[in-house]
Every structure is written in C-alpha cells, then in structure tokens.
Amino acid sequence: MPKILIVEDDEALARGLRDNFGFEGYEVLYAADGDTGLDMILEQGPDIALLDVMLPGLDGFSICDTARKEGCDMPIIMLTAKGQERDIVRGLELGADDYVVKPFSVKELMARVKAFLRRHRSIEERVFEFGEFRFDRDSQALSRDGDVVKLTRKEYQLLEYLLTNQGKALTRQGIMNTVWGSSVLVTQRSVDRCVTTLRSKIEPEPSRPKHVLTIRDVGYRFEA
Secondary structure, three states: OOEEEEEOOOHHHHHHHHHHHHHOOOEEEEEOOHHHHHHHHHHHOOOEEEEEOOOOOOOHHHHHHHHHHOOOOOOEEEEEEOOOHHHHHHHHHOOOOEEEEEOOOHHHHHHHHHHHHHHHHOOOOOEEEEOOEEEEOOOOEEEEOOEEEOOOHHHHHHHHHHHOOOOOOEEHHHHHHHHHOOOOOOOHHHHHHHHHHHHHHHOOOOOOOOOEEEEOOOEEEEOO
C-alpha cells in the first residue's frame, strides 16, 4: 500500500486530499506545518510527498532541500499558488519532481501521483517507445519504424534526459547542467535551439509538439 505524505496548512484542502487518497487505498500521513512535515519525511519514509510552498515553520523549499541532502529519493510534488513561476523553478532546482498550481483538479493530481509512483518503482529502463519511435540506450540509437534517425550528440543526450524523466517538469538550467555540464559556457537559448532541432526529428508537427512540451517560464516536460 503506497504511503503518501501531505504537508498543507489549508485545513479544507488537506481534508479533501486526505479523504480522496485514503479512499483510493493510500496510507495517508499528514502534517500542517513544515517542521513536522520534514520530521515525517525523515522518520516515516513516505513513497511520495506533496509539499505546500508556504507553511508555518519551515517552508516547502527548505523541506525539499533538506530531504534531498539527507538522501531521500521519493518523488516530491510542490503545491504552489498561481503565478509563482519563480517559486516553481526554485522548487524544481532544489530537487522537486513536479508542481501543481492551485486551484487544481484532485483527479489530475492523483493521476500524477500514480504515474510518479509507477516510474519510481520500476527498474531503470533501457528501451523507450513513443509514437512511431524506439530509443535504445544500450545501442545509443533512435529508430522510426525500423529506420535509424540521426541525432547529434547533444540531441541524443537531451532526448535521453527527457525520456528518463518522463512527466517531470524540467527547468532549462537543470537541462543545461545535465546535458551540457557546468564546465561548458552555454546559455538557456542553447537548450531552446536543441529542443527545436530535436522536435523537427521526432514531432509529427514540430510547431504543435505533443512529446516535448513547453512549460512557460520554467522549461520542458516530455510526454510519451
């Protein structure tokens, strides 16, 4: 039975989340303040955590940052108010896996939670399939209906990073650090240009992408 931790000081919202996840069979842990939430992450070891950004005591950023530094690798979804793009990026860079903007659909949130739990528990995949494409990490090749699709080294690394983080919100800075590395002098425009060329090779309509999706003011998300 998956164990979910909800750290939220809005009593009405927290009650609704607790009831919905409990009805679906989750073991629900709850904290109304940041200090208790962090203690529960470190001591109870939930399978996934929902963290509000603004909390009494420690805020969601501090909880996420400390949890990651302590080696906690469970998926973390941040709950943030509308229009807080800077908060979204900050949370992702501190180790959060995704975010949901309030007000949100509980059904959508539950679907995201299920998807993250499924991916987190699975063995690291070596082969990914999406649309007409097959991506093989061992042979470092992308094919479409059996025909090889030529990728540059950076396009390959970008696609691999996107595929191994499907469904996650990825910041441009995070992509730069992973694909280009901290020792290379590049800008976030380099990420956008690489995304554009990659889309031209894997999207049926590059101007209306369905796999590499843009998240305004944040970065990108891959959907198979």
